[in-house]
Amino acid sequence: MDKLIEQFSLGLFFWQLILFVALVLLLKKFAWKPILNAVNDREEGILKALDEAENARKEMQNLTADNERILKEARVERDAMLKEAREMKDSMITEAKSEAHAQATKVIDQAKATIESEKHAAITEIKNQVAELSLEIAEKVMRNELSDKNKQIKLVEDMLKEVKL
Amino acid sequence: MYKINLLKTLTFLFFAITISVGATNNTDQTSSAEQESPVKNLKIEIKEYINHHLLDSYDFTFFSYTNDAGEHKYVSAPLPVILIDNGLKIFSSSKFHHGESVAEVDGDYYVVYHNKIYKTDALGTIESDEAHHATNEKPMDFSITKNVVFIIFVGLFMLLIFSRMANSYKNNPMPKGIGRLFEPLILFIRNDIAIPNIGEKHYRKYMSYLLTVFFFIWIINLLGLTPLGVNVTNNIAVTLALALVTYFITTFSGNKNYWKHVFWMPDVPWPMKIILAPIELLGTFIKPFSLMIRLYANITAGHIVMMSIIGLMFVFKNWIGSSLSFGLALALALLELLVAALQAYIFTMLSALYFGSAVEEHDHH
């Protein structure tokens, strides 16, 4: 310990203190501040870049999700549209079918009615003609029959025969 | 990439150390070979050499040798001596002739005795008491010694390197050149020393100090391992200055919570509080004191051991012993490389820990 105290040099202490404090201050101004700032800036830059990349990735993910969602929606919409169209088609077909059916029934009914009426008319005419013809024939026959007396008597007799009492 | 750069640097440092060991080896060999002294003298010489190496000096001696005529020659650069003794006195250290003669300045005489400047008379008499301490008057000594030169050199070096590194960030977010080596270290200090010990909220204030102290101690410790023979951190004055800065920063940034823990420890019964207060108060001084002693002692011990083992090479005058101690010196040099960084790390780490305790928010255990 004595040796230490004896060795102690005030001058060296003084210079070391002055020079060292000056060195700290000078280096602080000219070196450490710029260096640490640069390093900090760089680190912040890296962090920011990483953050940005992360954000971009998330955005990308969102975008993909969005795309997928839109695609899904479109698919659903398409499906819905298709379904609607199909339904429409079906309904149209059924409607058309029923209409056609109704029309057909109507036409058939009409036709039937016409046929019926035509038939009726025809039958009536036939009846009339038959009646006319019968009358003519009956007239002719009558005339023929009634031209001769014998025959008249015979007729009367025949008729009388037929009448059974 | 960083790892490769680090590896390159380490390899380079390894070679630097190897060369340094070799260089020390050479200078010693000349002096020992020419003196042809017995082993006893050699041992004393080595001891003196080590002691001399550990001390600061007033001139920058690269190496010394004894020429054929028996004169001790130095290859060195003189440095300015600044004394405050009846006014400011500035003169070149060459006047001392490496401590061998008395310097006369404006009618006053000064002499270097045991690496300190004393006021003396024209003959250079040193009066001493029984314990062999010189009793001559000591002027206030603010000389630019070898260590001060190296502190200035390291300061300028750090300013140059780190301001250039700071500039390189202006155009490019990535570090370039030497910045690639230092950036991981700066980030290490921030992420593994400052933030965990001080906390996310307050650490920014202390970063400048922590970074400066780490790199300062590390670089100056590494320089101490080169053949230049600088040992700045094995001067108690230097480590005291560093520890004092830590102490003052801790004390001035201490918040209410910190002082409460020092003087009136919460959550303990009151008799304990009275006992704990002086202990805690003492602790605030012991902490920086241990910082000071630790750095000083580690570096000093490392240098003594390494130089002793290098010295052993010349004591053993056979190839087995010498080569063994060479291998040991090499291994120690590598260990010292680790210690240089480790001591810088521990100093920074403990400083951060103390700052952290000073700014700790009130959170109850």
Place this chain on the structure above:
Amino acid sequence: MEIPTIVGAGLIVIGAGLGIGRIGGSAMDAIARQPEASGKIQTAMLIAAALIEGIGFAALFAA
């Protein structure tokens, strides 16, 4: 009988060495058990070792 201070210094070094050795060993065990906590363990280990070392040095210089 006077015991030379160097003996005391030796004792201090032995004590500090044992202490730091124990800390290092325990830290190794802890790291082996919980490798993910190695950072925290290292920090605690270094602090403890530094404190012992500090005491060791203080005593050495007092010796």
